[in-house]
Amino acid sequence: MLKRPTEMLTRRSESLLAKDTAANADRLTQALAGKSCLVIGGAGSIGSETTLLLAQFPLSRLTIIDQDENGLARLVRRLRGNALAPATAQIDxxxxxxxxTAFFAMLRASEPYDYVLNFAALKHVRSEKQPWSIFAMMxxxxxxxxxxxSALSEAGQPFRYFSVSTDKAANPVSFMGATKRVMEHVMFTEAANVSSARFANVAYSQGSLLESFCDRLDSDTPLAAPLGIERFFFTLEEAGQMCLLTGILGETGKIYIPDLSPEEHLVSMETAAISFLKANGYEAIAYPLEKQAEAFSDFAELKAAGKWPLILTPSDTAGEKPYEEFAGEKETVSDSTFAALKALNYAPSNFASGVSALSAKLRELKLDTSALSKLSTDDMKAWVSEIEPDFEHRHIGSEKTLDDRI
Known part of the structure; x- marks a missing residue:
């Protein structure tokens, strides 16, 4: 059976949030008992883990929304196939x-939700390819x-709102990070009872580089990893627990981050690949990108000898940040009510009018495909920089994309 070594990546033998989750079990039950919850993007890796946890509480109603029909089917099978039956009365x-249009019609026809947790996102730096994929991200x-x-507020009932952010929103160098930072501005300025979370790369989550390690081992293909890139790692369990705790019990106006240190917890992607191969019984044999063809031609001989080619690529693609950080230069980190988490007080943008202006521009472009077809990356960079001025010089642009690499 293929092994996914997470302990080496996280440097932890148990969940970072295990104690906080256990300590707050009663508070979670009291907060959720008889309440309704809407989960958006619930079929993704983080959304599904959080949803599985939510279903174990006595909610009156749990509605899960996602464009991924197959992902929803997998999630419901996990919910219904669990030895511990859901405690939630109604799950849709x-x-x-x-x-x-269908979503907003459903929302209007439904009783108001007490909790809304949003996991929907375009969350890959690799999506920074063309103006239209960046527009879709926005x-x-x-x-x-x-x-x-706006639709939730129009219902006239109080609601608790949570939307997951990303570590890449701190001092963003990519459009993905920058749009998630603007997302934080939107949620904290347009709703009252709001919290968010930034956390690390979720090991072996859907679409992640580590998931590709599994796919390539199964398909007898050389692995690939970028040079000079270090990342913090979370397990899926930790991601779900963090979203549950901060989304339901977190203080409003706070962005929560893991209490991890760069010195102890940052792991290079090269090390992650080598450790993955070692856990699965293979010695990694490194090849530079210019020798990719040799990695393929040598593959059969290497595998027979218990070795596996690992192609190491330069980190020169668009938006690729060499290291991770959870707090921006102008943000202050403080202790939180959770032992394993720190908190940032939401820092309002000094250019709040830019947020409204950007939303107005996006709405206009959605209705005018002619104007949208003429959109440039520089246009959108200028729009974001009106809200986050440092993005103008921080953005890492490149003609090269991850789609051009193995």
């Missing part, structure tokens, strides 16, 4: 886009959330 899974990460919050 609906395959739809949370910015669609639409999903910024505009659809703004429309959602």
């Amino acid at each position: 899974s609906l395959p739809m886009d949370y910015g669609s 639409d999903t990460n910024i505009l659809k959330q703004s429309d959602l919050l």
Whole structure:
């Protein structure tokens, strides 16, 4: 059976959030008993882990939204196939886009939700390819959330809102990180009872580089990893627990981050690949990118000798940050009510009018495909820089993309 060594990546033998989750079990039950919860993007890796935890509490109603119909089917099978039956009275899974007409019709027809947890996002740096994929990222990460919050507020009932952010929103160098930072501005300025979380790369989550290690081992393909890139790692269990705790019990106006140290917890992607191969019984044999063809031609002989080619690529693609950080230069880190987490007080943008202006531009472009077809990356960079001025010089642009690499 293929092994996914997470302890080496996290440097932990148990969940970082295990004690906090156990200590707050009663508070979670009291907060959720008889309440309704809407989970958006619930079929993804982090959303599904959080949903599985939520279902163990006595909610009156749990509605799960995701465009990924197959992912929803897998999630419901996990919910119903669990030895511990869900404690939630009613569970519905609906395959739809949370910015669609069908979604807003459903929202209008439903009783108001007490909790809304949003995991929907375009979350890959590799999506920074063309102006239109970046526009789609802005639409999903910024505009659809703004429309959602407007619709929830129009219902006239108080609600608790949580949307997961990313470590890449701290001092962003990519459009993905920058749009998630703008997302934070939108949620904290357009709703009252709001919290968020930034955390590390989730090991072996859908679409991650570590998931590709598993796929390539199964398909007899050389592995690949970027040079000079260090990352913090979370397990899926930790990601779900962090979102549950901060989304339901977190203080409003706070962005929560893991209490991890760069010296102890940052791991290079090269080390992650070598450790993965070692755990699965292979010695990594490194090849530079220019010798990729040799890695393939040598593959059969290497595998027979208990070795596996590892292609090491330069980190020269768009938006690739060499290291991770959870707090921006102008943000202050403080202790939180959770032992394993720190908190940032939301720092409002000094250019709040830029957030409204950006939303207005995005709405106009959605209705004008002619104008949208002429959109440039520089246009969008200028728009974001009106809200986050440092993005103008921090952004790491490149003609090379991850899609051009193995």
